[in-house]
Amino acid sequence: MNYDILARYYDALVKDDEATRHWVHWIGSAGSTLLDCACGSGEITRQLAEKYEDVQGMDLSPAMIEAAAAKDTNHQVTWSTGDMTDLSGFGTFDVITCLCDSVNYLDEAGFVRWLDQAWTHLNPGGYLYFDMHSQDRIDEFREGYAEAGTFEDGTQVQWLIESEDNVLYQDFAFYLPDGRTLQEHHLQYIHDPEFVRQELEKRFTLESVVTDFDLPGLQPGEKYFYICRKKETA
Incomplete structure (x- = not known):
């Protein structure tokens, strides 16, 4: 799995302008610096750059980053390739995001490594936003x-x-x-929500969980959406 072939056709296959607007609205404005992990073709990342002063987008696939950068004609985003379970080359941010069920590419051990990296690279009180496939x-x-x-x-x-x-x-x-x-x-x-909750609460305060953007809590649906705030210690 590297997305290097799919990158050529990704937007034509899955681009959804309405869903992009929902994601951007859901994230809101919670600071001035943001890192979008597994940013893909950058559709959401570029719109987040309208709300944040400094936005960086990173993805494991060089082809995806090339496609994202090609669309960023105003150079609003800093693009880079990298593994989101190792953010050692990055600084700290007010917000870290991982959207479009990208965390589901991580097994349990990888998910825990990513949470550790997100905690390390968030500023004090910073926010982590991500979604994942539901059990359904x-x-x-x-x-x-x-x-x-x-x-x-x-x-x-x-x-x-x-x-x-x-x-x-x-x-x-x-x-x-x-x-x-x-x-x-x-x-x-597909991760067990109880496993997710337990791992999050070791590092973050779980501020909100909704299903499919606006259904409170964990309900039948396609995706769970998490908003978490960094604890002082983990």
């Missing part, structure tokens, strides 16, 4: 999900999702006009 996604994809389409350049895509235990398997196949086939395989981990 396991049942939703247990029998499999398939989507197909054609992009403007003639490339055809097949997107398959299946779940087994607490893992989502996503397979992408891109059939290019020149006859080539490109494939990517992704794994995502």
Whole structure:
């Protein structure tokens, strides 16, 4: 899983302007500096740059960062490649975000490492915002999900999702006009909300948890949204 193929088609496949507005509104303004982990193609990151003085976007995929930087014609964001479980090359921020179920690419150990890094790189009283797949996604994809389409350049895509235990398997196949086939395989981990709560409370004050942006608490839905504030000690 590296997104280097998917980066070419990511916006055409999943871009959702209304959802982007919801994310930006949900985050609000909680300081002047922000780091967006796993920023992808930068759609949300660039809009957050309208609300924060200093915004940095980082992603594991060089191709994603290249695509994000190409759209940032006003140079509002500082872009970099990196692993969000190791933020040692970064300073500290008022806000750290990780959106669009990106934390689900981390297994339990990786999630804990990311929380430790987020705590270390937040300013005193800083905020952590993230969302993740709900438990309902396991049942939703247990029998499999398939989507197909054609992009403007003639490339055809097949997107398959299946779940087994607490893992989502996503397979992408891109059939290019020149006859080539490109494939990517992704794994995502659905985390137990109790495990998430326990790990968060070791490091943060859990200020808000909602489902699908506006349903209070953990309810049936697609995503859980967490707002956490850094504790003085962890």
